[in-house]
Amino acid sequence: MARRDKAVLESPHAHEPATDLATATVSRLGVVTSWSDGAQRLLGHPATDVVGRVVTELLAADPSDAAWAALAGAEAWSGPAAIRHRDGSRLVLGLRASPSLDGEGLADGFVVAFAPEPARNGYEDGGGDGDGDRGGDGDGYGDDQGMLERSYAQSSVALATFDAELRYQRLNDIACEMLGATAAQLRGRRYPATVSDSASTRGFLRRLRQVVETGTPTSYDSHFDGRAWNIKMWPVKDPSGRVRGISTASFDNSAQHWAQQRLALLNEAGTRIGTTLDVVHTAQELTELVVPRLADFVSVDLLDSVLQGEEPTTEPIDATTVVLRRVAHLSAVEGVPEAAVALGAVDTYPAYSPAARCLAAGRPLLSGPEDPDFVRWIEEDDVRSAGVHRAGVHSGMAVPLRARGMTLGVAVFWRRLRPEPFQPDDLVLAEELAGRAAVCVDNARRYTRESTAALTLQRSLLPKGLPGQAAVEAAFRYLPADSEAGAGGDWFDVIPLSGTRVALVVGDVAGHGVRASATMGSLRTAVRTLADVDLPPDELLTHLDDLVTHLTHDDDGTPDSDAQDADGISATCLYAVYDPVSRRCTLASAGHPPPGVLSPDGTVTLVDLSPGPPLGVGGLPFEATELELPEGSLIALYTDGLVEARDHDMDAGLDRLCRALAAPSPSLEVTCDTLIDSLLPSPTPQPGEPPPRFSSGLGPGRSPTRFARPADDVALLLARTRALHADQVATWGLPADPEIVADARLQASRQLQAWGLEEVGFITELVVSELVTNAIRYGAAPIQLRLIRDRTLICEVSDGNSAAPHLRRARTFDEGGRGLLLVSQLTQGWGTRQTTGGKTIWAEQLLPTGQAWGSP
Structure with missing residues (x-):
């Protein structure tokens, strides 16, 4: 009795002296048929609420296998049992069930007597050391059960316990806050019925079932309401090793998670930004990296001089308005509803807009609907205002793109889907990402300048x-x-x-x-x-x-x-x-x-x-x-x-x-x-x-x-x-005899008359005379004269000597050396080319207007 009396004194629901005993009767089918005043005082349930109900509805945990076996065989049984008080708390009571016999000696029910039983370890066994003395000081803080109850309630992590059917058994305040409900509202309800369907809740449910089926502890990382949780799960087993429930502890590791995400973004920026030497593609890579992991919408605007490969300014931009060209933007929502500027279009940013302010200051800044300048900028543009209000933008960052001391443009980040606003840590991350992107954009700009110069040089050549x-x-x-x-x-x-x-x-x-x-x-x-x-x-x-x-x-x-x-x-x-x-x-x-x-x-x-x-x-x-x-x-x-x-x-x-x-x-x-x-x-x-x-x-x-x-x-x-036909070409073979020169001139003159080119006859005869004479005097057989009528009139003399003549200026008393000089002065051009059998000397003269071959 000492053990039971002490438990009664320490129980928050003890209102009767230790000699009071709670009793009830239960039919063979497990239905409560009577309920004593002591039971009502101990558990708070009036007889009207209990009589007629199945007795298991009063239990906070399933009885042991030994208890089920004894009751099924209509045998007496005694031991600890976890009973649910009317206020929802859980009491471990010493229980004795004795069969009730009818006139024929057959058991038609049970008489159940129960009284408070101190718990040794918080489980249903409630076993103590037999003497009832737990060394407490009488104020309720020294016993194991009270300490465990307060430890559970006051834990700094979210704690929850489920039975094997995934029904809530206990939750502390932090867990209730996560779920947005009280412990009384959740207790006894199955987990799937208390949460909305999502990837996070499906993953949590899958792991709960895994623990029940395998009896093995596990962990799960989840994201809920903008926060990151690391959840530990472990099975609660009875002395026989059977899984009776699952306990969970959820640790808020949002700070560590977002720090890891920032490091991951910075690491990816080194490999995903700047894969090409194209300015626009590099800007697009920045948007693809941060949406939706950091922002729900990102735009990148650059100075036109950057796109043209020119050297941008090294001074922060300080002007009434800033003119920028949109080169990239991306949204987490299809259709980019936040965009007020089309790709490739130019927009003018007033001095009070976030983009112009960050460029003027040369450093990033946070902005949003709480910023009066932001509101002023938005309201002055109907398109931008409609987009921002329709999308529900609530937080933003403007970050200048600067590399090697030069201002290239600006990147603007907005949040609309994620409820949490940008924090200073996000601003630091965005500045680092923008800095890396700016270096890649500047590399692309320099390459554009060199490529443009090379292409200009190439086209000029x-x-x-x-x-x-x-x-x-x-x-x-x-x-x-x-x-x-x-x-x-x-x-x-x-x-x-x-x-x-x-x-x-x-x-x-x-x-x-x-x-x-x-x-x-x-x-x-x-x-x-x-x-x-x-x-x-x-x-x-x-x-x-x-x-x-x-x-x-x-x-x-x-x-x-x-x-x-x-x-x-x-x-x-x-x-x-x-x-x-x-x-x-x-x-x-x-x-x-x-x-x-x-x-x-x-x-x-x-x-x-x-x-x-x-x-x-x-x-x-x-x-x-x-x-x-x-x-x-x-x-x-x-x-x-x-x-x-x-x-x-x-x-x-x-x-x-x-x-x-x-x-x-x-x-x-x-x-x-x-x-x-x-x-x-x-x-x-x-x-x-x-x-x-x-x-x-x-x-x-x-x-x-x-x-x-x-x-x-x-x-x-x-x-x-194309081909020159016989009526455009005249050819004569000539012997190596000086007397043939006059005949050569005559043949050429006749051909010119046939072509109707008498006007150029004098110069042609002179050219033929000089070239044929040189071939006879300095060349070798065979000698050939050819006239070609095309856009110009060409006179060619070929011989078998490969030695080429050279133009020289004859002195006053020289007898020779003036022939090629005369030819060069009377014709448009002359020259020598080597052939397989010697050389050819040619001279070309312009034809009178309308006399070229094919002229009308």
Whole structure:
């Protein structure tokens, strides 16, 4: 009794002396049939609320297996039991159930007697040490049960206990605050019925069931109401090891969680921002990183000078208004309802707006509806005001984008979905992210400036148009590489040569940037210079190879430390000369892909060249290939950027080139477009952006085309061959006899009369006389005279001696040396070219207006 008496005194519900005993009777079906006054005083339940109810509804925990076995067999049982008081508290009572016998000696129910029982460890067993003396001081704080009750209630973490059916058994105040309900409202209810369906609650429920099924403790990280929780779960087992319930402890680790998230964002910023050297793409990467992890909406506005690659100001912007261009924005909600400025549009920010204020101060700032300047800025713009109010924006940050002491623009962060406003720690994080993004934007700006300079230099070195000549009809395309690669060293040229011949050239300098463009310019100038002296293609490439070798070495022969790369300059070139009189084309290649030829009958072939090594290798010969091209043949020269790509090799690209070249086409311009469309990838605009349009260097009057910028430069040159017919060319073979000079003049005069060119007869006869005389005197047989009528009148004299004459000025008493001087002064130009059998000296003179071939 001492043990029970002490428990009664310490129980908050003890109102009777220790000798009072609570009793009740229960039927065999477990229904309460009577309830004593002592039971009402001990547990607070009146008889009217209890009689007729199932006795298990009064229990706070299931009885032990031994109790169930005894009652099922109508045997007496005694032991501790957890009973629920009317006020919801839990009492551990000593209980004795004795069977009640009818007239036949059969048990028809039980007589139950119970009294307060001190708990040893807070579980249903309630076992003490048998003497009832727990060493307390009589005030209720010294016993184990009271200490545990207060420890549970006063814990600094959220504690909750569930039974095996996931019904709430106990919660402390912090847990009730989390759930927004009192303990009385939750006790006895199953967890799923008390929470809304969400990923967080489903995960919590899944782990509760896992603990019940496995009996193994676990943990769970959850986010609830803007806070982060680390939840520990463990099973509550009876002495037999059976899981009777689950206890949970929820720790608020929001500060640690958000610190980890900030570190994760900073770590990702190093890998996700600045993956390209494109200003707009870099700004977009910043928005994709922080939405929705830091903000619900982010916009990035830059100064126009940044987009143009110019040097921005190093001073904080201090002006009445700030003009910025929107380059990127992103929202956690589809459709970007917060945006008041379209991508690519310019907006003017007044001095009191958050963007202008942070730029003027040079530091980030917090803003929002509680900021009068923010409200003033919003209300003055109907579009922005409607967007902000409709979206429910409640907190914002404006952060300047500054790198290397220069102001580039501003990033603005807004929250609308997340209830918690931005904190100073968020401002520090945003400033760090904006700083990293600003450095990447500035790198892209610098690259844009260099790329623009390289592209400008490259375009200044490429032909603006094609020169007038009679040998071919030509068209071209040039496409610089995409923004990452930058301007490269691809080039092409059409060079008129003597005798109405024409040189077709295409080349490729490896690398990109200003150095590649400058090298390309040097090579193109060198080719034009060498072509001016009428070198054959193979000899021209040999001289060009020597030039490249000199460009990559110092005067003492050592490699130049400023060369383009460690291996020097790497370049390829294809040089072709077409003669419309003979209709023969001579080609030589320095490591360049072969041209394609479309014959008038529609067949397409690749020229079988003997390609030499790329320029700059040195020491290896170049071989010329000669072929006859019927009038109307189409020859296509190109760089490898047209036929090579990441998804196929050059052989596949050459097959596609041949198929595209064979397609019927009304003009060379259309053929150029067909080849580009067939061999290069289609444009891939970003979502929400119009398809990219790029002017491919077609010349004045041409509209921009739909070409995508390729991964490598592309140069394409198409030429359709023409031919000079018999009525445009007159040829005579001459013996090596001085007396034949007069006859040569006569033959030339007659031909001019036939062409109706009597006006130029005197000068022509003089030129013929001088050139034929020199060939007879200083040359060797065979000697040939040829007149060509085209845009100009060309006089050519060939002989078998390869020694070329030189122009000199005769002194007063010299008898010779004046012939070539007269020729040079009376004609538009003259020159010498080497042939396989000797040389040809030519002179060209302008024709009277309307006398050129084909003139009306």
